[in-house]
Amino acid sequence: MDYTFQFGIAFEALPQLLQGAVLTLELGILAFWGGALIGLLGASMKIYGGRLAYGVAQGYVVFFTNTPALIQIYFLYFGLPEVGIRWSNETCVLIGLTLNAGAYLTEIMRAGFLSVHRTELEAAETLGFSRFKQIRYVIVPHIARYIYPAIANFFIVILVMGTSVGAVVGVDELTGETINISTKNYRWLEMFTVTAGLYVILTFIASISLALFGRWAFRVKAKIF
Amino acid sequence: MFKRLISLCAVAAMAMFAVSTAADARTLDEILEDGTIRIGINPNFPPNSSRDSAGEWVGFDIEIGNKIAEMMKVEVEWVPTETPQRVPFLVADKIDISLGALTRNSERAKLIDYTVPLHTEVLAVLTTDKVTANKWQDLNSDEYTLANMRGNWTVPWTEENIPNANLELVDTLADTVRLVGQGRADAIVENIDFYMAHTKNYPDVKWRVIEEPIFVAYCAIGVGKGNADLVEVLNIILYALHSDGVVNEIWEASYGAPMLVPVVPNPYF
Numbered sequence: 001m002d003y004t005f006q007f008g009i010a011f012e013a014l015p016q017l018l019q020g021a022v023l024t025l026e027l028g029i030l031a032f033w034g035g036a037l038i039g040l041l042g043a044s045m046k047i048y049g050g051r052l053a054y055g056v057a058q059g060y061v062v063f064f065t066n067t068p069a070l071i072q073i074y075f076l077y078f079g080l081p082e083v084g085i086r087w088s089n090e091t092c093v094l095i096g097l098t099l100n101a102g103a104y105l106t107e108i109m110r111a112g113f114l115s116v117h118r119t120e121l122e123a124a125e126t127l128g129f130s131r132f133k134q135i136r137y138v139i140v141p142h143i144a145r146y147i148y149p150a151i152a153n154f155f156i157v158i159l160v161m162g163t164s165v166g167a168v169v170g171v172d173e174l175t176g177e178t179i180n181i182s183t184k185n186y187r188w189l190e191m192f193t194v195t196a197g198l199y200v201i202l203t204f205i206a207s208i209s210l211a212l213f214g215r216w217a218f219r220v221k222a223k224i225f
Numbered sequence: 226m227f228k229r230l231i232s233l234c235a236v237a238a239m240a241m242f243a244v245s246t247a248a249d250a251r252t253l254d255e256i257l258e259d260g261t262i263r264i265g266i267n268p269n270f271p272p273n274s275s276r277d278s279a280g281e282w283v284g285f286d287i288e289i290g291n292k293i294a295e296m297m298k299v300e301v302e303w304v305p306t307e308t309p310q311r312v313p314f315l316v317a318d319k320i321d322i323s324l325g326a327l328t329r330n331s332e333r334a335k336l337i338d339y340t341v342p343l344h345t346e347v348l349a350v351l352t353t354d355k356v357t358a359n360k361w362q363d364l365n366s367d368e369y370t371l372a373n374m375r376g377n378w379t380v381p382w383t384e385e386n387i388p389n390a391n392l393e394l395v396d397t398l399a400d401t402v403r404l405v406g407q408g409r410a411d412a413i414v415e416n417i418d419f420y421m422a423h424t425k426n427y428p429d430v431k432w433r434v435i436e437e438p439i440f441v442a443y444c445a446i447g448v449g450k451g452n453a454d455l456v457e458v459l460n461i462i463l464y465a466l467h468s469d470g471v472v473n474e475i476w477e478a479s480y481g482a483p484m485l486v487p488v489v490p491n492p493y494f
Contacts, residue, residue: 078400081407089393167375170394176375179309180394184381186332188313 010190013181020177021198023090025206027163027173030094032155035101040140042106047113048131057106064103070165072096077169093166100162101154108150112143141218148220152210156203174198248318250449253458256321261300264290265320265447268305269397271422272479273326285479286324289343292471293322296462307396309376312336315449322459323447326419328378338452339445340459341494344476345486346416348379348439351402351424354431356411361439364412365389372401372410379415387414399423406430414439418480441486460494 042060045053064072073096077089087095116139124134167176178195182188214220256262266274266286274286282303294301304320311323315337326346329339350361358364364371370391373380383392393410395401402420404410406427413420417434424432446463448456466472467490476484 078403078407081409086407086409168396169400176394179375180380183309183376183378184332186312186336188309189316 005190006187007190007194009185009187010194013185013191014194016177016181017174017195017198020172020174021202023171024160024163024173024175025202027090027094027097027166027171028155028160028206031097031101031163034094034098035105036151038098038102039105039109042102043109043113044135046106046110061103061106064100065107069096069100069162070168072100073165073169089166089169089171092169093163093171097162104154105151108147108154109143112147113139115146116142144218145220148214148218152207152214155210156207160199160203160206174202248316250315250318250452250455251321252452253454256299256455257297259299261302262294262297262322263302263304263320264293265304265306265311265314265323265325266290267308267325269307269399270325270419273419274324285344285475286326288475288479289466289472290324292466292475293459293462296465297458307376308374311376311447315447318449321449321455326416326444327447328442329445330378333378333447337450338448338456340448340456341463341491342443342445342488343463344444344472344484345488346418346442346444347485348415348442349417349437350412350414350435350439351405351417351420352412352433352435353405354433355408358412359435360437361387361414361435364414367391369412370410372404372413373415374398374401377415383414399426402426416442418485438485443488457494464490464492464494 042057045057049057073093076087076092076096080087080092120138120142121134124138129137163173164175166173167179170176172180174195178191182191185191251259264286266282269275270284270286272284274282274284277283287303290301290303304314306314306320306323306325308325311325311327312333314320315323323337324343326344327333327339328346329342333339350358350364352358356364356369358369365387367389370393371383371387372393372395373383375394375396380392380394383390393404395404398420401413401415402423403426405413406424424430446459448459463472467488473484473487
């Protein structure tokens, strides 16, 4: 083998890679929570919203779960300027990932809604709870516990990894930063090996944080990995 | 939990080891014995290489690749390689040679070998009438955003020589031109010959080229490190193609104009 590995060059680039890792985490967290809010709204519309609301939510879910996030981001970044809307690349990636996550989380949360025991809802109705109060005090605490492990898993698998598509439209998250540095030092193998390790660390940190948060907030014994 | 973590770390370590394995380049004998040469080309790079409406590869690199294969008496296997993938594909022995306007520079030469030059490229500025700059140095201001592609050697060059301008990096030539066409960026500092074909997608944009070129660079064929026999054969083929005027003919047919700075053939390699 003629190739001589030089990992020193890759480790010298760690400060830049860590900057990219921070942006990856920021995008992942913001898109995840944005998606969770959309998911909550979407699930509510599908279950309680009547025919029109159901149709709107279903159309959104079908569109965003059947097209790749990359194409959605491409549309936002390169398509919208043709009609005069010009958002920054980071904004396009954030909106794209949020909408993509929202569609998947709509279905995950819908499953959570349907898991609520009818007797609990009847009790809430008997106590005179409005629909909003039923969602706020009965349904959300229940589904938070029921679907939290699935949602935490979704965050790890889809969003931390999904942010890497941002590199295609010039966002310097971890993958983009790796490509940038490799362009200068041509040490692709070393750079991507180190980056792979950083992604593992990143997902490990995110996994532990989500597990601890789940135990604190919802008393959920979420698994780490 | 920790069993899972240990398992995951083990898998990650094995994956990294697998990813980090560089392969020996196929020798000339192996290529001849196989009867096929694997040529890396950029799939979205008109007029160098792209697919026509029938799905066939066309362009300058395709013609050159076919000539090389014909003179070596082998078949061609075209391997699409985006700009940032050219050197890694050679290092990993995914391709035998790389076309795609691979500019010679010393950093790349530490990892791969080059033939003699195939063609030149003139670094210049492609912009629009919205930009009043008349010299490339005028772009050195944070009021300007320059579009470029990840993987181009001109990216670090721009960071060094036009440090105050903002850089927006995308993945393809078409996207780079689109950034300027849509007003996301102000100019492209690159070998603009390669980008001109994409400007026709924006007929309402008043494109202009800053007259004064920055400098001339040389693009050669990339070959796996230490593959001296293959380099020697390719050098002899290229000398013949340059001497017979074939390279310039193909260039003119592809670009609609002669190479701005033609390669002078030299029989001594």
